[in-house]
Amino acid sequence: MIKIAQLSCGSEYSSVQSEIEKAAQSVGAKVVYPDVSYADVNDAVKRFGFRPRSPQLQLMIARAVQLADEKYDADAVFITTCFRCAEAALVRNELRRFIQENTRLPVVTYSFTERLKAAQLLTRMEALVTIVTRKDVLARERQTGLTAGIDSGSSTTKALIMENNKIIGKDWTTSGDVVQSATSVLENAMKEAGVELKQIEAIGVTGYGRFTLGRHFNAKLVQEELTVNSKGAVWLADRQRGEATILDIGGMDNKAITVRDGVPDNFTMGGICAGASGRFLEMTSKRLKIEIEDLGRLADKGNWRNAKMNSYCSVFGIQDLVTSLGEGKHFEDVAAAACHSVAEQVYEQQLQEIDVRHPIIQVGGTSLISGLVTAVGEVLGERPIVPPHSQYIGALGGALLSSGFL
């Protein structure tokens, strides 16, 4: 049983504790609370160097110190506090850093509201467990045999076929019915590869529809997208060795994952707000009456400074957009401002929760929107690497990792 140490404030008063425990149980893990004595709290806070006014935050610090000193045995760490609490946000982030500097334990941080449901935590908990239990699978650098990967994302479904470490077929479509979309892209990918389903030795599935697809295709690998995508990203970018940060601005949530020698060791995944996701760019292109494929090129011609668009919410973001258009701003500037707004929010919300390692590899469907890549580069001060076929990271990761089961 994998032990996930919970360092938290407010969860028991927010009606979410049982959801946290349910999420952990569903991935075969157990939530544990490092034991501390009263005397430990004062010493720990003194050593940590930051004394929050709230006693429960002091307790969180003491629990983190127990883990750092190896006085309490755990496999991973889940740090969580109330959404909107400034004091807790400071402690949460510093504790995450402290755990990473002082232990080798994978950490995930999350700020919850009272509406938190176990399903929202599932991918994060699953990734923590995967990092702990599937080190050998994640260490795989070369694909062998004939395998397929399917990525059932919130916006698009992708399939990719690999043979002896080479991509031989691929296809994508917008997501509809999970099984139908996956079957269609897999068939097209097999057609391109010139192979039949019975020849495929293993299938790996990831994304929101992974459990349904795993059962349908009798997949050898059913794994969350955080670890699968990072493997696909380093393979495509040819960065299997050394450090990197994978940035995946998805249709519904964003992922920032740090890797060392191709193995993910920390990640952050946005969730509460869609203002900084690909969905916002989809809404923007719809309002501009252009295809999303053309949004990036349009944005590259514009100047984001000419249109105000910096809302944290997709609804208010669209309101900004409508206002800008009403003021007669150029489409190019509005498109650039939309891309800049997403990049800025990813920087402010996601990338502050991990220690960015270089190079930055930008992947996922949104990495094909050149204006967004430009905006991310401007915000980070370094243009990210966008590998070829960057939208296929999940499917490729599935094909690569599933070959480990042959």
Place this chain on the structure above:
Amino acid sequence: MKIFIDPPNSLILFDLVERFGHEPLGAMAPIQDRIDKIELDMPPMNVTLDDVVKGLKYAGIEVPSGIRGRLALWGPLIDIADAAITMSEPPFNFGCVGCERSNEMVRYLIRRRGIPHLIIGYPEDGDEAKAVVGQIKEFLEGLK
């Protein structure tokens, strides 16, 4: 009279109020009430989503959920209290609700009610402790 104690889970304040002939309003009753409802399963406090929503009576939606959940427990007690005693700056083995923002709000809600409110500092030694007990006794006797 009903006396709200702050921190609400302080056993010492609870005992002193009872000893001097009043009814203490503390954390134990609302938590016991929730624990007794066996159909609830939100350990360890059994605070449910309904509670957190009820907390909106005391703090707006912008306020973090943990504060609203805490206020859903302590707020109704403050509403019915005739007086209150606050021990300021106690170490947290004396009793605490974990969140300083909740503590600030609890003190504000007491003040807003305009009920008699004794605020005492945590004693540093034996003499101060005796003086504190004396202050609490005097306050409680004065309410009768």
